[in-house]
Amino acid sequence: MSREKILAAVKSNQFSHAELPNVDILDALTASDVSQVKQYTTVATAGGSFVYEVSDFDAIKTILHKEFKAGVKIISGIKELDEYTYAGNVVDELAHSFADVELTILRSFLGVAENGALWLTETQMNVRVLPFISQHLAIVIHQDDLVPAMGQAYAKIGNADYGYGAFISGPSKTADIEQSLVIGAQGPRSLSVFILTT
Amino acid sequence: MSNVTEKSHAELAAAFNKDEPRVDWHDETLWWVRQKRDIQAHKLPEWELLRETASQIKNNVLSNLSGYLEQFEANAIKNGVVVHWAADAAEHNKIVHQLLTERGINRMVKSKSMLTEECHLNEYLKEQGLDVIDSDLGERIVQLAGEPPSHIVLPCIHKKKEEIGDIFHEHLGSAKGESDPKILTETARQHLREVFLTRRAALTGVNFAIAETGEFVICTNEGNADMGAHLAEIHIASMGLEKIIPERKHLGIFLRLLTRSATGQPITTYSSHFKKPQENKQIHIIIVDNGRSIQLGREDFRNSLKCIRCGACMNTCPVYRKSGGHSYHTAIAGPIGSILAPNLDMKKYADLPFASTLCGSCSNVCPVKIDIHDQLYKWRQVIVKEGYTPTAKTIAMKAMAITLSSPALYRSGGKMGRLVFKYAPFAVNNKLNPWYKHREMPKAPEESFGEWYNKRKEGKK
Numbered sequence A: 001m002s003r004e005k006i007l008a009a010v011k012s013n014q015f016s017h018a019e020l021p022n023v024d025i026l027d028a029l030t031a032s033d034v035s036q037v038k039q040y041t042t043v044a045t046a047g048g049s050f051v052y053e054v055s056d057f058d059a060i061k062t063i064l065h066k067e068f069k070a071g072v073k074i075i076s077g078i079k080e081l082d083e084y085t086y087a088g089n090v091v092d093e094l095a096h097s098f099a100d101v102e103l104t105i106l107r108s109f110l111g112v113a114e115n116g117a118l119w120l121t122e123t124q125m126n127v128r129v130l131p132f133i134s135q136h137l138a139i140v141i142h143q144d145d146l147v148p149a150m151g152q153a154y155a156k157i158g159n160a161d162y163g164y165g166a167f168i169s170g171p172s173k174t175a176d177i178e179q180s181l182v183i184g185a186q187g188p189r190s191l192s193v194f195i196l197t198t
Numbered sequence B: 001m002s003n004v005t006e007k008s009h010a011e012l013a014a015a016f017n018k019d020e021p022r023v024d025w026h027d028e029t030l031w032w033v034r035q036k037r038d039i040q041a042h043k044l045p046e047w048e049l050l051r052e053t054a055s056q057i058k059n060n061v062l063s064n065l066s067g068y069l070e071q072f073e074a075n076a077i078k079n080g081v082v083v084h085w086a087a088d089a090a091e092h093n094k095i096v097h098q099l100l101t102e103r104g105i106n107r108m109v110k111s112k113s114m115l116t117e118e119c120h121l122n123e124y125l126k127e128q129g130l131d132v133i134d135s136d137l138g139e140r141i142v143q144l145a146g147e148p149p150s151h152i153v154l155p156c157i158h159k160k161k162e163e164i165g166d167i168f169h170e171h172l173g174s175a176k177g178e179s180d181p182k183i184l185t186e187t188a189r190q191h192l193r194e195v196f197l198t199r200r201a202a203l204t205g206v207n208f209a210i211a212e213t214g215e216f217v218i219c220t221n222e223g224n225a226d227m228g229a230h231l232a233e234i235h236i237a238s239m240g241l242e243k244i245i246p247e248r249k250h251l252g253i254f255l256r257l258l259t260r261s262a263t264g265q266p267i268t269t270y271s272s273h274f275k276k277p278q279e280n281k282q283i284h285i286i287i288v289d290n291g292r293s294i295q296l297g298r299e300d301f302r303n304s305l306k307c308i309r310c311g312a313c314m315n316t317c318p319v320y321r322k323s324g325g326h327s328y329h330t331a332i333a334g335p336i337g338s339i340l341a342p343n344l345d346m347k348k349y350a351d352l353p354f355a356s357t358l359c360g361s362c363s364n365v366c367p368v369k370i371d372i373h374d375q376l377y378k379w380r381q382v383i384v385k386e387g388y389t390p391t392a393k394t395i396a397m398k399a400m401a402i403t404l405s406s407p408a409l410y411r412s413g414g415k416m417g418r419l420v421f422k423y424a425p426f427a428v429n430n431k432l433n434p435w436y437k438h439r440e441m442p443k444a445p446e447e448s449f450g451e452w453y454n455k456r457k458e459g460k461k
C-alpha cells in the first residue's frame, strides 16, 4: 500500500514543529464599519460585473425585463422573482438539461468588497452547474451582507457544512490569447449583481 | 506532448532567441503581468504581513504534514469522497486509468493541473487508447499544437494570436486567417461546451486541500473546472501532497495572495469549494507524492514545497522572460521549476539551477516567501559536488561568483571585459564561454554603467 509508505516517508522527513501564526491581526487590519457598497461596486465593475443598486425586487424585475427578451429560458432561485421557472422545482432534472438556459438568477448572503466575490453554496445554487452553464448570471445580495475582505468572509462562513460552495467574482473570462481579456470563456458571458439597499 | 529532450536550457534558449522580435514581445508581455501584480500588491498595506503569514502557515503544514494528510483523508472520507494515494507518476496514472476503464469510460475532460503534466498523464492515457481534452483555453491551444504548456498560469503565453488562429482553423474549423482573440475564444467555447456535455469523467487539479474539513478548492477564471466536474458522473481531483492547508479560515490568506500574485486580479472569477459529491455522483481524490517526501527531507530545498503555483517568479525572471518556458524542458518552468526538477532527476536537470542570474527578483515577489534564488544557488553547489556540470560552465561560473561578490572586482572586471570585447573578440568567443554559444556577443558599450553613473554624478556636483 502506497498510503503507508508515503505517510511514513513524510513523517520521517518532516522537521520539528513550527507553530501556526496568528491570523486575527490581519482580520483586524481589514475590518471596517463603513458601508462596503461603494468599494464593492468599484472592484466588481473593474472585474467585468454589472452592478445595480436597487431598492426592491420590483426594481430588479424592471431591469431584467429591459435586458432580457420575453421567451428566453430563465431560471430563478429567488421566490420573489416568480415569473420565471423556480430553481427549487427543477433540482431533480439532469444537469445537462440546463444547457439552453439563458439566464439564472440566484441569491447570495455574503459578498466581499476587496475583490467583488459573492459566496454561494449549493443551497442557493439549487443545482451546482446552474451558475456555470447559464449564458448569463444574475446574483442578488443585500448591502448589509457585504464584508470588507476575505478574513471577514471566512469568519462569516465559519464551520458551515455544505456540499459545495463557490466565490464568484465576475463573468467567466480568459486572457489566454496574447493576454487580451475576453469575457465569456466557458461559463456565463455576464454577471449582473443587484445590491438591495432597503 | 512529451517534454523528453536531450537538449539543455542554454541550447533551447538559444533556439528561442533566434527570433528577436518574438523574444522582446514575450519579455514585455510577461513584464506587463508582473506590473499588474505590483499594482495589486501595493494596494494592500498589509501585503508583507500577508506573505509572512502565508509562509508561516506553510511552515506549520510542512512540520506536521503527515498528521494533516491523515486528518484531511479522514474528513474527506467522512464527506463521502474516495481517497487514493500514489507514490509516483506511474501509480497516479494507473489509478486514473482504472477509475475510467472500470466504468467503461474512454473519454475525459480535464481542467488545468500541473501535476498531471508532471506525471505525463495525457500521453499515458493516449497510449492506453483513452482520449483526454484539456478545457482551459490556453491548455487546449497547446494541446492542439502538440506542445506542453510553457507557463503554469499562462500555458500558451509563447504563442501569437495568428498561430492560434491557424491551429483553430485546422482543428476547430474557424475561418482561415482569423486571429481576433474574441472570435477564437468563442470558437473554443462552442467546441468545449460540446465536450463538457458529453464527457462522463472530469479530472481537475487542486489548489488547496483543507485538513480541518476535508474539502478542496479549485481556482479558475474560465469556469472550466466547474463545467467539467458538475456535469460528469465521476470527478477525479489530483493533488500533490503539499497542497494541504490546516483550516478553512486560512483560505482567507491564500486566496488574497494567489491571484494578485498570478495575474494581478484581486481574486479569480471562481474559487470553488468541493466538499461532498452530488447525489449519485462520485469524487475521487488522488494524493500524489512523486518525490515530494524526498524534497521535504532536503533541508535546503524543502521550502520549495510551499509553492502555490502562482507563476509570479516566472513573470519577473529575466531569464525566463527571455528564454521561454519550453527551454526549461520540464513541466514546471522558471525559477521554481528549476528547484523542483533536480529533486526528481539531478542529472537530467543539472542545467536548470544555472538558468538564473540569481538576481533575487523571484524571492521578492513570491507570495509564500520561498527563498528561491538562495535555493538555486544551493542546488548549483550540490550539482557541482555530485559532478553533473559541464566544465566550461563551471569555470565561467566561478569567475562570475567571485566578481559578483566583490564590488571592486566587478568594476574592474567590467572594464577589462570591455577591452577584451573590443580588441580581442576571439578571447571571449571561445569554447570556455558558455554565454557566447549560438549568439552574437553584444557590442561593448563605450563606457560601463558604473563609469557613466560616476561621470553623471560628478557633472551634477
Ligand code: SF4
Residues within 6 Å of the ligand: B261, B306, B307, B308, B309, B310, B311, B312, B313, B314, B336, B362, B365, B366, B367, B368, B369, B370, B372
Ligand atoms: S515559487 Fe512562489 S512565486 Fe513561484 S510559483 Fe511558487 S508561489 Fe508563485
